[in-house]
Amino acid sequence: MKNLYLAFCISLVTLVNVCAQTxxxxxxxxxxxxxxxxxxxxxxxxxxxxxxxxKGKTLADSAYLNSNSEGAFKGTKPLTEGIYFVVSPQYTIQFEVLVGKQQHFSIVADSANKLQPVITGSPDNTLFLQYSQESYKLGSDIDALQKQLAQQHNHTDSVKIESEIKTASQKLHQARENIIHQHPQSLLAFLLQAMQRPEIPAIPVVNGKPDSLYPFRYVKEHYWDDVLFNDDRLLHTPFFEPKLDDYFKYYVSPEPDSIINEVNYILLSARTGKEIYPYLLTKFTNKYLNPEYMGQDKVFLFLYENFYAKGDTVILNAESKKMITDRAYSMMANQIGAAAPELNLTDTAGKNISLYSLKAPFTVVVFWDPTCGHCKEELPRIDSIYKAKWKAMGVKLYSVNVNEARMDDLKQFVNDHHFSPDWILTYQTKAARQAEQIANEPNYRQLYDVFKTPTLYLLDADKHIIAKQLTIEQIDNLMQVKRTPKQ
Incomplete structure (x- = not known):
């Protein structure tokens, strides 16, 4: 693992190497x-x-330079403390600078020597210069030693180099600790605390047995030590969001309820943050609106019901508010484990067929459009696997044509591809749709979140939702897992 100095010092020291004066x-x-x-x-x-x-960058202010190359970033409101950078007229970053509580200071720089700006009147940059000179030297020494170690084949020399790396690392760690303890209110101390991650401890032996999970538990429990989620300064660093992403990737179970517990804690902790709270709420909303894993849309529903529906839509414009509300209502009725909404639609013979009338260990519900190119590829594949495997398992196929005006196309397609006669082919009649609208009832598109085709659901014998939005192969694998007796 790279030393922590790289995450901070390369971002700042090698770009800036700020020369600060009091x-x-x-x-x-x-x-x-x-x-x-x-x-x-x-x-x-x-x-x-x-x-x-x-993870991004944004412009916070501008300054017009006169014929002497002088100007000022000036405003009646203080800037949020954090890491800033000066940008040229061509939008290239020149160098970085810390902006702390003292926001009246001066910079003298030359684009031909970006690593040597002189900053006057900024205690934060004065402190940072002292720290950066020491940490950059130690970090460079560690890098050089690690390269030597990688090329070393003599055991005795390797042990010596490893000892030197350990000593330099300890000095680097101590340099950070000195800043944190001697200057606890400084912006630099805040940045060092916010970026650091717990050292992984050794596996302890408890009652004669190694506790292999202890390092994981320890890191997770101490991952956010000394970090307050309502601190807007976190947003103005390049390392907070990657650290947050790694936390959810490596230390939070992908199971929705585990994610919900973490997200809820972070958002409630961040709620008084003027900038960071709406940022985090938006981040989590976007992440779980279209989640990486099936079932994690439950997290999005939690956010809607516990934040947006309780007033946090004030952070949204009208278009975003409508989109989030519509998506939430389209997910509420089709959560994994929930009973599938009833479908009582008309088949090709004009007879109403209830989804719940089907008796089967598994039911595959398919929403499709006979004019959809992807549907034309996938539906014959479903029919093939049904004939080869699923029919013998007692699986039922309940399909819904979402393009009611093209029923003739559906019939032609089914005939041309010699679909099994076991398919239940349904659609919603115009009269049924109008009656539904008059009664102000949700339609199947909303109940099943059908906004693309084909959309597939797998139901169990009681018509509870096992899976949704999966591939045919994934659905087949799930069937095999579910029907295999537990040992």
């Missing part, structure tokens, strides 16, 4: 922000001040 003036205006800058050779042009915003 401001001797006692007459500093502390309202808003006023960052005077001279950036040669740019003249009579506009430059920009950018900042990290989660």
């Amino acid at each position: 401001n001797k003036s006692n007459n500093i205006n502390t309202t808003g922000h006023n960052i005077h800058i001279q950036l040669k050779p740019y003249k009579n042009t506009t430059i920009y001040l950018g900042t990290y915003y989660g």
Whole structure:
């Protein structure tokens, strides 16, 4: 694993190597922000001040440089503390700078020497310079030693190099600890605490047996030590969101209820954060609106019912509010494990067929359109696997034509491809649809979240939803797993 200095120092030190000096003036205006800058050779042009915003970057301010290459990033409101960067008129990053509580300072820089800006009047950058010089030296030494170790074949020399790496790593760790304990209120201390991840402990032996899960539990329990989720400064770093993503990837079970517990804790903790709360709510909403794994849309429903439906739609515009509300209502009735909504549609003989009238260990419900190219590929495949395997298992096929006006096309397609006569081919008549609308009842498209075709569901003997939105092969595998007796 790379040393922690890389995650921070490469981002800042090698890009910035800021030369900071202490401001001797006692007459500093502390309202808003006023960052005077001279950036040669740019003249009579506009430059920009950018900042990290989660995984992305955004522009926070602009400054017009006069004929002496001088200007100021200036505003009546303070900037959110964090890591910022100066951007050229061509939108290239020149160097990074820390913006802390003191937001009235000056920068003198030259684009021909981006690594040597001189920053005056910023205690945060003064402290950072001291730390960065030490940590960059130690980090470079560690890198060099690791390269030596990789090429070393002599055991004695390898042990010596490993000892030197350990010593340098301890010094690097101590440098960070010194900042955190000696300057606890500094922006640098905050950044170091926010970026760090727990060291993985050794596996302990308990009652004569190794506790192999202890390292995992320890890291998970201490992953967010000293991090407050309502701190807006977290957003203005390049490492918070990747750290958050890794936490959910490696330390949170993909099971929806486990995710919900974590998401709920983080959002409730972040709720007083002006910037970070809406950012995190939006992040989790987008992630679980179209989740990576089946069933995780339950997390999105939780967010809707416990946040958006309780007033947090104020962060949305009208279009986004409608989209989220519509998607939530389209997911409510088709959650994994829930009873499938009733379907009582008309078949090709004009007879109403109830989904719940089918007696089978498994029922595959297929929503499709005979004019859909993908459906024309997938439906014959379903028919083939049905004839080869599923029929003998007692599986029933209940299909719904979502393009009611093209029933003739459906019949022709079925005949041309010699579908099994066991298929139940249904559609909703115009009269049934109108009656449904008059009664203000949800239609099957909403109940089954049918916004693309084909859409497949797998139901058990009691018509509870086992799976949805899976491939034919995945559905077949699930059937085999479900029908295999537990040992």
